[in-house]
Amino acid sequence: MSYPSDLAASLLQKGIEVGDVIKVVRDDGLVVEGILMPRPKGGRYIVVKLKNGYNVGIDVRRIKELELVAKRKPQRREKGEKPPRRPGYPLVKVLGTGGTIASRIDYETGAVKPAMSTEELVEEVPELLDYADVEAEQIMDVLSENMTPEMWSRVAEAVHAELLREEVAGVVVAHGTDTMVYTASAVAFAIREINKPVVFVGAQRSSDRPSSDATLNLIGATIAAARSDIAESIIAMHGESSDTFVVLHRATRTKKFHSTRRDAFQSICAQPLAYVWPWTGDVEPKSRPLRTRGDWTPKLMNSFEPRVLQLRAYPGMPPDLLYLAKDKGFKGVIIEGTGMGHVPEYLVDAIKELTESGIFVGVTTQCVHGTTNLNVYATGRKMLEAGATPLGDMLTEVATVKLMWALANYPPEEVPKVMVTPLEGELRERRLLRDYRLSYRR
């Protein structure tokens, strides 16, 4: 966290602390002015956050001049201490769950692991205070690939508690990106009639890296929670490669679409809800929200049935994968079918056996875009006869979450109806032509 002792001594001598605005001149004449950021152990660089939000690292051995420009704002507070409220500023609650946004590189192993508390994170991004009073709380510390349905329940419970607090304008959930769509969709279903913005935010690069997207995303998410009218579960991530804007996506229509890029998240079969311009604080609506802010009391239905199989159809797919559901007592299966939702025809008998045992079998499309339709081809019709339920344009991730939720909250005979009833924008009758965009230009 702190700088190596020799550099620390030099900083201390000049009365400079982390958070102060400093000016650095490098041996080649480069001048950098900005906020001195904390560093993890082992770094030979100091990190300065520029006004445009970028972090710059400067090799300690190349520093020619170093001077204090201004002491930091006196917003630092002890861990756990609630911030003083400032008149006119909305209160945003930031819940930390772990993930890259709260990670820094472990310089011993070289790997990234969750380390930074949400409070430290908020402290690292003083710009948040331009838009809101921020109250931070770490509710768990999990890389998102390790999130489980049981943890979704806990996240939903914590978010719900904040939504009931009248003074809270909106909630930000810092979360790993790998399974963010799952958790954000889980919250969309688990809190019925969300009454304020619930904004999931993450980072593709850890927050101590100069190229980190954590700062911009966190500012964007906080603005959305404080100022936007959208009373839904939202995902807020980089709009493009550079640090320009943050896109708000409906949780149930989002996919992590690139393993590493900062602009990895995309709205699928849908337009984004809004753009947020973090350097001006503007929220630019892009499509109609399901709900806008209101003063009703949202209801918590946060149970999830984890015994659901998610399978992907492929040539040669063995019936064993389907029979596993029956053999091991699973309650439901989501099959990501080919094209309009097909499986190889030799699997139809297995589907029939499952549905006759009371196991729900839902079908999505692995094409990502478009919708299922089991009425067009002979194979699809046989799947329908065997009791499979086509789930339209519901994304496979979201269908899995919704099924786990439906199985835990409704009697078995109601589950099929719940699954094909649009609740949170996850199932749409109509798609617009512009919702599909080609990877190439003519």
Place this chain on the structure above:
Amino acid sequence: MSYPSDLAASLLQKGIEVGDVIKVVRDDGLVVEGILMPRPKGGRYIVVKLKNGYNVGIDVRRIKELELVAKRKPQRREKGEKPPRRPGYPLVKVLGTGGTIASRIDYETGAVKPAMSTEELVEEVPELLDYADVEAEQIMDVLSENMTPEMWSRVAEAVHAELLREEVAGVVVAHGTDTMVYTASAVAFAIREINKPVVFVGAQRSSDRPSSDATLNLIGATIAAARSDIAESIIAMHGESSDTFVVLHRATRTKKFHSTRRDAFQSICAQPLAYVWPWTGDVEPKSRPLRTRGDWTPKLMNSFEPRVLQLRAYPGMPPDLLYLAKDKGFKGVIIEGTGMGHVPEYLVDAIKELTESGIFVGVTTQCVHGTTNLNVYATGRKMLEAGATPLGDMLTEVATVKLMWALANYPPEEVPKVMVTPLEGELRERRLLRDYRLSYRR
């Protein structure tokens, strides 16, 4: 196939046969001139193919005038009879496997099923003869969702036999779209050093529907087979919604990305190989092929080991899915991981047990775009220690095919090396920024 007896009689009276150019005037004054197309039973419409490639249906009861403009070209021949070769025209072999491109609606059940032979199909698209002499053969009749690895072997064998014929300029394979990427990738691996264009083509709408994409795609594929220099396994499908151009994609870098649109196929993490302009016959290169035409002899290695599991990681994914591989004697597993290729950490033990039993465990990313990297996060490092093999930017579909092929053609100890060795463009060291495009515009 033929028109209802009353209409047929009226056509016969005027000496009009299917394939002739006719002029129709409708009761509202609409005038349509084009080729009279065959119709499946039950239709109350006649179908006229316009010069721009579109089919137009006209209600028989609304026809005011009907006249013969020109008799069809005398290219009709008996089934099975080889066409006469015309000097200066390259020979293209069309292999039919079934699927929508060879389908028409069954008006009794309303469903689409494979019905039309490839020969009839070629006869329906006389424009093919502007670019090539065409020889057609139906090698199977399968909706692509029902294709199996064993059928890939047969397709590869048939394609290989044609590639050995000196007089054949290129091969077109008519195939269903659902699993076209699998079969086309299987051919890419099963025929080592393909020496001529092998062009897979399909249709998203059956060829007796006015909105069918079969005509344009088939013309584009035939032009590619006859004229293009690309000696690879290629997928040729609509470039955009309207009937303007056909895109040639490298089989191993393609995904069916929409369940219903005509422009459903996209190159992933790559630019298309070329555009084909069917109304002029031009082939416009867009990226560098792996090989261009040559006179070497391609080698057939068309065995596939079907005992491979394809799994998709998700929160709550049960270890049972992995243990199934060991319990049921599978030889390999492809896991489509979250983000850079992660699975929930509690699955690491199961991966270890599999790899220690000699089962290959390969990892791809379910983000579609980007590459795997198991060195960044703690979970990934544990997966590496457990023996998982990250497969870079290889698409999950292609990784599954490659593993089935590698397991059948190489000794087990060589499989891991084969899997991480780029053979057919399926694994790339570098990706270009422009290969990723957002679903929204700023």
